[in-house]
Amino acid sequence: MLKKEKLPQNKRKKIIKNLEFLYGKKEALSIYKEIEKIIFRYQKKLKKERFKRNYFSEKDVILIVYGDNIVKKKEPSLLTLKKFLKNIKNYINIVHIIGLFLYSSDRGFSIIDFKKINPRLGKFTHLKKIKKDFSLLVDFVCNHISSKSEWFKKFAKGHKEYKNFFIAFDKKPPQKEIECVYRPRTTSLLVYRKLPIGKKWIWRTFCHDQIDLNYQNPKVLFKMVDVLLHYVENGAKFIRLDAIGYVWKKLGTSCFLTKESHIFVQLLRNILDTIAPGVSLIAEVNVNFKENINYLKANEAQLIYNFPLSSLLLFTFYQKNTRKILKFLDTINFTSKTKNIINILDCHDGISVVGAEDILKREEIEKIKKEVIEKGGKINYKIEKGRKLPYEFNITWWSALEDKEKPEILNIKKYIASRAIQFSIKGIPAIYFLGLFGKENCLSCFKKTGKTRDINRKRFTENQIKRFISNPKRKENKVFNEILRLLKYRNKEKAFHPAGNQKSLFLDKKVFSIIRTSPNKKEKILVLVNISDENIYLKVKQNKIGAKKEYLFNILDRTVYLAENGEFNIVLCPYQVLWLKY
Structure with a gap:
């Protein structure tokens, strides 16, 4: 364990260097001393397991789920969720629980109290019960806080401790400076408020209720480091840095992906490495892939999201052409046992457009957009240099792929084919709760709130989920069981290790074809x-x-393919998946 007197010299230097960049040499040491106090306060509370470095493996699979995706009357939702998780604990080992903390809007991302679990969900004791069977992935919403929070209320009243906790102007800044700011929204950056301390123009990158924190005030940093370590104390093994690219603001710049925002991530990483190196940071930055991988190359976060994947895969299925996605996959050559990517097709937000902007042409994105709208989906837009451009597609993964003119069985095969691709490529797969059952768009959810993302955020009763799982005639049952079957075989194969080699083959434009190789190079699978x-x-x-051998063994159904004259003759039925081991 760490000594009480001081942190190891090398770790101390790293933290101070980060602070010098953010706050200047004059202030860095005094700020460091306050952070050191917070670290020592949590040091005693953390178990030894936090000191074990986290290494990724082929067994790592993430479920993304709202704490209240499954509800039962008079029962804490986390307890209801725990009962459901028993069905998947042999296939999925990491659970990302969204909307954990008390919030006022944006389904969990406008947090009122960073340390208070939403009473409808339960308590930290319920969370710790889930932790017995799963690694916990928790959202660190570090860019903003709810306007209903005590922090903002005290700021509004002029409370001394909360002075400059938020970015507020007495007079509205010049429009030219405001237009420089990059935002994935079309609403105004500044909101005008009449507060007890006076009339203010207040910075809100996202929605009216999410007020951006001002990290140029070190007191904000102290509060948020305390929140971060509180999550680790309560069992978080993975920390998702929500909207991390926006944390550092300076008018007249884009205020996005600034050098300061990168140093901020390094600071959090260095703090965790002193007290809980077994905790992994996930940088949630919805940008093009080349920009995103900087978080891994600079040793900032241990994980990033593969945001281009979902749009690329839609393009692949819509155009019946695998060329673009295979070329993209050949560029992923920087992963390891400690640094990797998370492969997502669907999540609580939307299907990223921005992530694929440097891979797909504008007209190709427009083709996807047209298909998504025809399938009942919605579009979220961003403002970039005065232009309104698509930011994300809001649609469930099932609805995005479904062809209503085709029989259900064929649509299920198509859906499972897309999941097989997700599960077989380099990285760690993450499955959204609705995607686990192949659920369609919830248009009534969208109509109720008017928020496009709600099309993919439906809640279910416990009895509904039980029917999905128990009734073999239902589509949801077939999808659920097929996904678990794929994971059952995937998680046993070293060739699917997230750090294993990956090579694209260009056999036929209608066939997704890659070779995965285990890190020790002893096992290969032709996908x-x-x-x-x-x-x-x-x-x-x-x-x-x-x-080297003259046969290929399909691990999914134990079929053997024999070579004739140095060649394998293979017939693939519609949407068929083969994982051929050799």
């Missing part, structure tokens, strides 16, 4: 997925895939 509703005939040369 073949037909992304069309046609039969595809392939001739795969034995030497092209580096197969």
Whole structure:
């Protein structure tokens, strides 16, 4: 354990260096001493397991779920969730619980109290029960706080401790400076408020109720470091840094992905490395992939999201062409056992457009947009240099792929084919709760609130979920069981290790084809997925895939494919998935 007197010299230097960049040499040491006090306060409380470095493996799979996605009358939702999780604990080992803390809007991301669990969900004791079977992934909403919070109320009243906790102007800044700010919203950056301390123009990057914190005030940093370590104390193994690219503001700049925002992540990483190196940071930054990987290359976060994947995969299925996605996958060559990517197709927000902007052409994005709208989806927009551009597609993954003119069984196969691709590529797969059952758009949810993201945020009763799981005639049951079947086989294979090698093959434009190799290079799997509703005939040369033996073994159904004259003849039925081990 750490000594009480002081932190190790090397760790101390790293933290002070970060603080010098953010606050200047004159202030850095005094700020460090306050942070050191917070670290020592939590040091005693943290268990030894927090000191074990986190290494990723093929067994890592994430479920993204709202704390109240499943509800039962007179029962804390976390307890209801825990009962459901028993069904998947042999297949999924990490749970990202969204909307944990008391909030006023944005379904959990306008937090009133960072340390108070929403009473409808339960208490920290319920969370710790889930932790017995799963690693916990918790949102650190560090950019903003609810206007209903005590912090903002005290600021509004002129409370001394909360002075300059938020970014507020007596007079509205010049429009030119405001227009420089990058935002994934079309609403105004500043909101005018009549407060007890006077009339103010208040900075809110996202919605009217989410007031941005002012990290140029070190007291804000102290409060939020305390919140971060509070989450670790209560069992968080993974910390998702929500909207982390926006944390440092300076008018006249984009206020996005600034050098300061990167140093801020380094600071959090260095603090955690002193007290809980077994906790991994996830940088949630919805930008193009080249920009995003900087968080890994600079040793800031241990994980980032593969935001281009979902739009690229939609384009692949819509155009029946795998070329773009295979070329993209060949660029992912920087992962390891301690630094990696999270592969998502759907989540509580939307399908990222921004992530794929440097891969897909504008007209290709427009084609996806047209399909999404035809399938009942909605579009969220951003303002960039005065232009209104698509930011994300709001649609469930099932509805995005479903062809209503085709039979349900074929749509299920198509859906599972997309999941097989997600599960087989390099990285850690994350499945959204609604995607686990292949749920369609909830248009009534959207109509009720007018918020486009709510199309993919439906709640279910416990009895509804039980029917999904128990009735083999239901679509939800078939999807659920097929996903678990894929995970059952995937999680046993070293070739699907997130740090294993990955090589794209260009066999047929309608066939997704890659070779995965285990980190020790002893095991290989040829992944073949037909992304069309046609039969595809392939001739795969034995030497092209580096197969020393004259047979391939499909781990999904135990079928053996024999080579003839150094060539494998393979027929792929519509949307068929083959994981061929050799």
